Amino acid sequence: MTMVSVAVLVRGLMQARLGRLRSLPCNLRAQMGGLQFSCLKLQFSQSRSIAESVAKKPFYVTTPIFYPSAAPHIGHLYTLVLADTLKRWKELAGDEAILCTGTDEHGIKIQQAAALAKTSPKEFCDTISKTFQDLAERANISYNRFIRTTDPDHKEAVQYFWQMLEERGYIYESKHEGWYCVSDETFYPESAIEKRLDPFTGRTFMASQETGKEVEWTSEKNHHFRLSALKDRLLKHYIHNPDFIVPATRMNDVIESVTDGLNDLSISRPVDRLSWGIRVPGDETQTIYVWLDALVNYITKAGYPWAPGCEQAMGWPADVQIIGKDIVRFHCIFWPAFLMALDIQPPNQILTHGHWTMNHRKMSKSIGNVVNPFFAMDRFGVDVMRFYLVLDGGIGNDSDYGNHLIVTQYKKNLQNGLGNLVSRVMRGKGWSVRGSVYRMSNENVQGKGAMGDELDVLLTALPDTTADYMVKLNPGAALDALMQAVFKTNKYLQDAQPWSHKDDVEYVSRAIYRCAESLRIIGILLQPFMPEKAAQLLDILGVEESRRMLRDAARGTDGDFGEPKTPISRDAWKSLFPALPVED
Ligand SMILES: *[C@@H]1O[C@H](CO)[C@@H](O)[C@H](O)[C@H]1NC(C)=O
Numbered sequence: 409m410t411m412v413s414v415a416v417l418v419r420g421l422m423q424a425r426l427g428r429l430r431s432l433p434c435n436l437r438a439q440m441g442g443l444q445f446s447c448l449k450l451q452f453s454q455s456r457s458i459a460e461s462v463a464k465k466p467f468y469v470t471t472p473i474f475y476p477s478a479a480p481h482i483g484h485l486y487t488l489v490l491a492d493t494l495k496r497w498k499e500l501a502g503d504e505a506i507l508c509t510g511t512d513e514h515g516i517k518i519q520q521a522a523a524l525a526k527t528s529p530k531e532f533c534d535t536i537s538k539t540f541q542d543l544a545e546r547a548n549i550s551y552n553r554f555i556r557t558t559d560p561d562h563k564e565a566v567q568y569f570w571q572m573l574e575e576r577g578y579i580y581e582s583k584h585e586g587w588y589c590v591s592d593e594t595f596y597p598e599s600a601i602e603k604r605l606d607p608f609t610g611r612t613f614m615a616s617q618e619t620g621k622e623v624e625w626t627s628e629k630n631h632h633f634r635l636s637a638l639k640d641r642l643l644k645h646y647i648h649n650p651d652f653i654v655p656a657t658r659m660n661d662v663i664e665s666v667t668d669g670l671n672d673l674s675i676s677r678p679v680d681r682l683s684w685g686i687r688v689p690g691d692e693t694q695t696i697y698v699w700l701d702a703l704v705n706y707i708t709k710a711g712y713p714w715a716p717g718c719e720q721a722m723g724w725p726a727d728v729q730i731i732g733k734d735i736v737r738f739h740c741i742f743w744p745a746f747l748m749a750l751d752i753q754p755p756n757q758i759l760t761h762g763h764w765t766m767n768h769r770k771m772s773k774s775i776g777n778v779v780n781p782f783f784a785m786d787r788f789g790v791d792v793m794r795f796y797l798v799l800d801g802g803i804g805n806d807s808d809y810g811n812h813l814i815v816t817q818y819k820k821n822l823q824n825g826l827g828n829l830v831s832r833v834m835r836g837k838g839w840s841v842r843g844s845v846y847r848m849s850n851e852n853v854q855g856k857g858a859m860g861d862e863l864d865v866l867l868t869a870l871p872d873t874t875a876d877y878m879v880k881l882n883p884g885a886a887l888d889a890l891m892q893a894v895f896k897t898n899k900y901l902q903d904a905q906p907w908s909h910k911d912d913v914e915y916v917s918r919a920i921y922r923c924a925e926s927l928r929i930i931g932i933l934l935q936p937f938m939p940e941k942a943a944q945l946l947d948i949l950g951v952e953e954s955r956r957m958l959r960d961a962a963r964g965t966d967g968d969f970g971e972p973k974t975p976i977s978r979d980a981w982k983s984l985f986p987a988l989p990v991e992d
């Protein structure tokens with residue numbers, strides 16, 4: 409079959425299935441997304457085993473799409489950096505990886521904020537969405553797509569998703585009556601409201617007991633999703649995939665909550681209350697619930713709706729979806745339920761992380777302790793912030809943020825730890841690093857002796873130790889393991905004292921070779937965390953750019969480094985881990 413006829417066939421298939429929604433074959437869409445993978449190959453070369461085509465699925469990691477009703481804060485940066493670190497780690501291992509992020513732009517809060525700013529919701533979103541994209545750029549996040557829920561392909565994907573749910577009988581219409589509070593966007597039960605008196609006007613009104621905001625009796629039509637029907641399938645999924653939600657404590661909370669029971673979910677709002685959103689297909693009076701709209705973004709980015717057999721070409725199912733702990737219910741219950749309703753595979757894992765606090769208090773606009781991530785990066789540098797957030801950031805628990813904490817970690821790990829080690833080894837008088845590397849790798853003794861056995865064991869294991877933590881979705885522990893290796897190497901250098909054995913060339917070479925190997929391996933493994941600083945470090949060590957992959961992080965695999973390829977300027981030395989300008 410020629411490529412043209414295959415393409416025609418696929419297009420025919422797609423059109424039959426997708427109607428007017430999508431007409432591009434998925435290989436073309438994959439190419440448009442910057443990916444080389446061709447789904448046609450997957451579909452039509454039957455000789456390939458399934459396993460082979462599964463292995464070809466790119467690693468796919470997502471962040472939530474951020475709600476642009478206010479400016480980015482440090483928590484957004486944290487999620488982005490976690491995602492980027494996982495993606496870059498995969499690439500270090502030579503695998504193809506995709507990272508998607510973006511902004512979630514529909515909903516009543518945006519509609520109201522735009523009205524307040526006397527602008528259209530779209531224009532309002534354009535501005536703030538841009539600041540989130542700037543954040544990703546500034547933090548060197550290697551994202552493949554920055555999606556906006558106002559993008560036309562997303563709108564189509566959501567409407568198609570809705571139609572499929574409807575076709576399968578998961579959507580029904582029902583009338584909802586009750587006390588509705590516009591400003592709280594909530595229906596309150598009779599027991600939660602009370603009569604109040606406005607002291608200024610003397611008017612009485614019904615209000616929420618909790619918030620004091622006015623409620624009105626409202627009767628409206630909603631579309632509902634049969635969430636309750638998926639309870640057993642969800643529970644089965646959790647039991648069969650015990651690592652579905654990381655960490656395990658949150659997995660347990662979710663299981664408990666689903667076991668307690670699930671109510672059906674209202675998934676539309678009347679247009680007269682919420683107009684800023686995607687219309688329900690075939691019902692112009694209703695707008696699709698923002699969470700349904702938002703969650704679908706993760707498959708829009710993976711090319712949904714797919715032609716048969718094309719799910720994996722752009723990464724679905726996602727390998728890891730990273731979220732903050734406040735949106736667990738939406739991602740760990742609603743999202744897999746929506747997908748299961750259409751027999752689409754749920755994501756492999758959901759990594760839920762803790763929040764950042766300041767002096768152990770929640771960061772909030774009203775307290776005025778929200779950290780601006782742009783200012784933080786301007787002050788400490790991009791890679792230093794990436795380093796700090798991953799190292800100190802909480803997965804299971806919240807973590808406390810503070811400038812003094814950044815400075816402390818920086819000094820301990822980077823300045824006095826790694827920076828000091830590089831400087832002692834590479835600028836030390838009395839030995840040649842290149843000479844030591846050459847001698848030891850050629851003698852094929854790989855530096856046994858000179859008291860370093862313990863360090864050898866640690867360095868041999870380091871790539872696996874680090875990889876294990878990454879697989880367990882704990883980049884902070886991986887980074888900590890790298891820093892422990894730095895401290896061990898510094899300690900080794902201190903104990904071995906090559907400077908006191910200047911007459912024993914063999915001894916000095918072994919000691920220096922061992923330290924240089926340690927720096928080379930740590931430098932390679934640090935790249936996903938601090939891309940720029942790690943590259944600078946490897947340049948200083950004279951490691952070829954083509955030899956900086958995970959497989960190169962094994963002891964004794966590179967006998968050619970040790971001499972910077974181009975002379976390292978004083979400024980480059982100084983800029984690796986300079987003293988921080990201001991400390992408080
Ligand atoms: C979270 O904090 C609790 C109490 O301080 C502690 O017992 C637990 O080990 C912490 N969990 C993690 C994952 O750090």
Ligand SMILES: *[C@@H]1O[C@H](CO)[C@@H](O)[C@H](O)[C@H]1NC(C)=O
Binds near residue numbers: 548550939940943
């Ligand atoms: C971003 O990362 C790349 C490696 O992917 C690195 O070469 C570059 O220097 C980094 N840029 C910044 C501004 O840190």
